[in-house]
Amino acid sequence: MDATPRSNDRITIPLIHGGLDRPYLFQPAATAAREGAPLVLEIHGRGIDSVRFDELTGFGELASTAGFAVAMPSAVGEIWTDGRTPPAQWAGIQDDVAYLAAVIDDAVAHRSVDPRRIYAVGMSNGATMAGRLACELRGRFAAIAQVAGTAATEIAAHCRPAAMPILSIHGSADDYAPYEGGTRHSIRSRMVLRHASGPSVPVDDWARFWVDANGAADPPQVVKLPPDTTIRTWRGPDSATEVVFYKVEGGGHTWPGSRWALPPLLFGKTTRTFNATRVIWEFFASHEL
Numbered sequence: 001m002d003a004t005p006r007s008n009d010r011i012t013i014p015l016i017h018g019g020l021d022r023p024y025l026f027q028p029a030a031t032a033a034r035e036g037a038p039l040v041l042e043i044h045g046r047g048i049d050s051v052r053f054d055e056l057t058g059f060g061e062l063a064s065t066a067g068f069a070v071a072m073p074s075a076v077g078e079i080w081t082d083g084r085t086p087p088a089q090w091a092g093i094q095d096d097v098a099y100l101a102a103v104i105d106d107a108v109a110h111r112s113v114d115p116r117r118i119y120a121v122g123m124s125n126g127a128t129m130a131g132r133l134a135c136e137l138r139g140r141f142a143a144i145a146q147v148a149g150t151a152a153t154e155i156a157a158h159c160r161p162a163a164m165p166i167l168s169i170h171g172s173a174d175d176y177a178p179y180e181g182g183t184r185h186s187i188r189s190r191m192v193l194r195h196a197s198g199p200s201v202p203v204d205d206w207a208r209f210w211v212d213a214n215g216a217a218d219p220p221q222v223v224k225l226p227p228d229t230t231i232r233t234w235r236g237p238d239s240a241t242e243v244v245f246y247k248v249e250g251g252g253h254t255w256p257g258s259r260w261a262l263p264p265l266l267f268g269k270t271t272r273t274f275n276a277t278r279v280i281w282e283f284f285a286s287h288e289l
Helices: 050-057 059-066 096-110 125-136 153-157 187-192 203-214 276-285
Strands: 011-013 024-027 037-043 069-072 113-123 143-147 166-171 221-225 229-234 243-248
Touching (some): 024 050, 037 059, 037 276, 069 096, 096 113, 096 125, 113 276, 125 143, 166 203, 203 229, 203 243
Parallel strands (some): 113 143, 143 166, 166 243
Antiparallel strands (some): 024 069, 221 229, 229 243
16 A cells, blocks of 8 residues: 555644634655654745645655655735734734744644654745744754745844754845845836835845854855856854855746746746755755754
């Protein structure tokens, strides 16, 4: 009998948090060691639900063969409180940091998950939310990865994280999460995402923040992946201090290597130079608390 989980093996886990009904989807690992399976917390972007986001990334499919579990939480109104949105827009909306912590707690307590191997990955608003988690849930993650997002400037200004491996993937031509930081600046991005949002940290400043926080060493190792990708890697005294930043020249607000590309007229170029999902999982698999 084939024990490999498929999308229809996902289960909906009921969860009440902050007085709201906030269930999450959970896909168990095909096999789990006695100490439990690794868990990938997959944080969708703004305006896309958790199921469609997993179809974009393919983490659920990869988990079926790679042996990890996936938790797919959902934001209220498909927008996470990542720290960029003015508070007035969030009246009555609960703290998403606490909600995502509750998802992790539930998975560890009831879903055969190894607390030493919990990882967070997100794109766009989900990536910026992952950045907030890295700052505010100290010591919970073995590593995080971000695609097309850094952190809200307000969150980063008060961030005092524990040393933690971080992987970032960002396109230089991203209109929605500009590589140079600030707020989205094109008419195209404003038309697609109508909700206002505050500024985010420039990618290179975010890299420097983590190099300093992790005590990693300069200069970075630099690797070129022709024709469009540069990888910078900083390492410190141990594996917990690894900082890896991918820059895709001309890349848009997209998921590299995705099986289906976001519309280029709206979101820009999707590179096929590498597969972000596989790169991220290989990074995660090399780290634990």
